[in-house]
Amino acid sequence: MDAVCDCMLQIKTLGSFETILDGVVIPERAWPRRKTRELLKVLLTAPGDVFTVDQLIDAILPDADVSRARSNIGARISELRSVLEPGLHRGIDSQYIKRVGEGYMFNVDSDSWLDSLEFDRLCTEALHQADEDQWAEAVDRFEMAAVLYRGDFLAEDRYAEWAESARAHLRETYLEGLTRLATCYARLNRLCQAASSYRKVLESDSCREAAARQLMEVLSAAGRHAQAVLTYKKLEQSLHERLDVEPSEETLQLFQQLSRREPVRTERFDPLRVAVVPFVNVGSDPANDFLADGMTEELIYTLSKVAGLEVIAQTSVLKYKGVRKSVREIGRELHAGSVIEGSAQRVSDKARVLVQLVDVENEAHLWAEQYDRELQDVLSVQGEIARQVAEALEVTLLAKEERAIRREDAVSAEARTAYMKGRLFLSRRTRAGYEKAIACLETALAIAPDYARALTGLADVYALRVGLISSGEELEKARGYVQRALELDPSCAEAHATLAYILWDDSDVKNAEEELLRAIELNPNYAQAHEWYAGLLTDTGRVKEACTRSEIALALDPLSATVNLTYAESLRWAGRLVEAVGQYERALELNSALDGAWWGLWYSLAAQWDWDQVEVVTRRCVERYPDNPFAHVNLAQSLACLQRSEEGLAEIRKALDIAGDPAPPYILLHAGYAHYFAGQYDQAIGYLQQVLKKTPTWTFVHAAIGKCHLQLGRYDEALVELNVGERASLGPDDFWNAHLHMDRGKIYALRGETEKAEAELAILMRGPGKRNRYLAMSGILFALGRTEEAMDRLEAAATAREAHVAALGKDPGFDEMRSHPRFQAVLKRIGLAD
Secondary structure, eight states: OHHHHHOSEEEEOBSSOEEEETTEEOOGGGSSOHHHHHHHHHHHTSTTSOEEHHHHHHHHOTTSOHHHHHHHHHHHHHHHHHHHSTTOOOGGGOSSEEEETTEEEEOTTSSEEEHHHHHHHHHHHHHHHHHTTOHHHHHHHHHHHHHHOOSSBTGGGTTOHHHHHHHHHHHHHHHHHHHHHHHHHHHTTOHHHHHHHHHHHHHHOTTOHHHHHHHHHHHHHTTOHHHHHHHHHHHHHHIIIIIOOOOOHHHHHHHHHHHHSOOOOSOOOOTTEEEEOOOEEESSOGGGHHHHHHHHHHHHHHHHTOTTSEEOOHHHHGGGTTOOOOHHHHHHHHTOSEEEEEEEEEETTEEEEEEEEEETTTTEEEEEEEEEEEGGGGGGHHHHHHHHHHHHTTOOOOHHHHHHHHHHHTSOHHHHHHHHHHHHHHTTOSHHHHHHHHHHHHHHHHHOTTOHHHHHHHHHHHHHTBTTBOHHHHHHHHHHHHHHHHHHOTTOHHHHHHHHHHHHHTTOHHHHHHHHHHHHHHOTTOHHHHHHHHHHHHHTTOHHHHHHHHHHHHHHSTTOHHHHHHHHHHHHHTTOHHHHHHHHHHHHHHOTTOHHHHHHHHHHHHTTTOHHHHHHHHHHHHHHOTTOHHHHHHHHHHHHHTTOHHHHHHHHHHHHHHHOSSOOHHHHHHHHHHHHHTTOHHHHHHHHHHHHHHOTTOTHHHHHHHHHHHHTTOHHHHHHHHHHHOOGGGOTTOTTHHHHHHHHHHHHHHTTOHHHHHHHHHHHHHSOTTSSHHHHHHHHHHHTTOHHHHHHHHHHHHHTTOGGGGGTTTOGGGGGGTTSHHHHHHHHHTTSOO
16 A cells, blocks of 8 residues: 555545545545546546547437537546646646547556556455465455455446446455455454454345355354354345345255254363463562553553454453462453463563463463563563464464564553553543543653554543543544544554544544444454444444444453443343343443443333332342442432332432532432422422533533423523533434423423424434434423324333333423323333323
């Protein structure tokens, strides 16, 4: 790809069309006519081939008068040359658009670079290397080609006949390349990567039976029997729906073999699944802990660059710091087949590092080494260790993995040490930790200004601090740092993931998803990227995909509370409520301070409408976590739903007492809602205003205050608060915004401003399901006097199991509807009425 930068003219046709002249994108306004740009595209369908004038007329001027069309083509050629070569005096001197006889061609021997030609070249080279059994070299070429294929050829001209042949050829080349790439991975015993490539083929063409069959074989070889069977089921469905045919006899026989195969009952340890347990600090000085911890983190990072290994994330392995457990116990708990353990000892300005690789199944030592280094050079051993581990586990390093290791080795040890300290402070996720992290990361950059990881670390700090400081200010800082990191190192997976996080926060879901997929492609071991992608998929309603992606993140980071929480969220939105409850409880076992886990646990319990079980579980949480205010909050919610408001308020008072003074914002928020549900609106407003004093960025709290004013008949005050509380950045129908539109619509209806009420209703009608919108619509419709429609929407809310249906028994906002027989029937349906 470096050759791209040396060419005056660069043209991208795979995916979106882009023309870059001397490093600057030619803007839309620079093209005199649309047909001029289209003419270039036609020539690029077969660069180097001559197109007659008649062929060009047929392509871009099919209905024009032939004699006039010829002069039109000549004028467009002249304009095209002027755009590509400003200052060109004679058309004959053009290096890009050549006249040959009575036709024209794009000159491929010019100072130009075309992504389609480069893609074809790389694929051809890769196929030749694969035929010669040069698997690692072929993988390198195939992956470079795959990066170039950003989408179908001239995707914006998908209906143009002149582009069909080139598009079909390039697409088939891409799919064949992915298939051969998967074969190469399988030959290198990189089964997970092989499976990933086959899946990409099937995502593009779900009826590609040979790829599905090969995926089944790879998954079976990797011990993923259930996934192999599921692959057949998906293929069978696609063939039925799209082609109305059955799978071939060969595919059916493979499926039958898999179906007859007995599940492996013995414990299986995959040697390529590696856990680096925390290094031991040898010596009495606890200040040297950062050396041992840093060695652990850096080794995990370096090994994660080897995609042929599945490396457990640092979040999970740190749970074993100071814990006396055998290698076999650790391996069983983390489902790892290989464990790396070691020690670090500092003596004056020298360091001694001992590392050993242990096979979990028989606890045999596969490899061990001792490194004696000057303290400032100790981190230089990481690349050497990674190579030795890969060799011991019979994993061939790919060229890109070797490049990544060398790139990190080239960074000054002093800068890497400062970076390590910064990351350790960042992992604490506290205000003080963020400040110390910034200081350390800035020190790293002062030593090595081009250190992409340190820039990404700073971006992470500022992105994660959003909510503590002005969100706009923090996000802009984060964006600046991560963009600079990517300019320095476009292959930095962490930078792509952080950019995705920023874009996602800014509601740019499409580009956020692209960045996350790029991060995962660059580093399949990066659990954080998988976790964020699962969250994005959940937010965009793709809950089945979210569950699958969460499971991948969980495999890489099984003891991370936040990864377990993300998985629980995807299960809840997928309607797998019983599993979700168990997963939320697992997240709380790992970190009982996770606010989101408490919220999710409550909603998952409530959505099942088994109120006896709700009370049992929330009381059990109080017994397990008596000093956690959220345990009392959840019990308070269940009691309030059962219309035992005094008992619920008593639990809220316990939560406030435990939380202390000043109470955390979330506890105050719950206190505000509890008093709202109890009909104590002024007290509720008091608690909610305290929340805003602490966290003014929580604008949605204004909407809760507006709800209280509405119940008190203070419509003007309510509208002011509701307007301030609208979270436009999250879209018109986010989880809480549905209530905002309902309350605003109710006020307009009560005032007789029917048109405005209908406008709020229309917004809700356009929104996605499962976000409380049916419930909100019912409130507006009832206020408009359309009672039966209101009840229809209420019943639809129950059918969709919208989260806030569980609050119908306690929410005073629905009191006017409560006496209606259909409302009572819904309460009975959800277990809140006899």
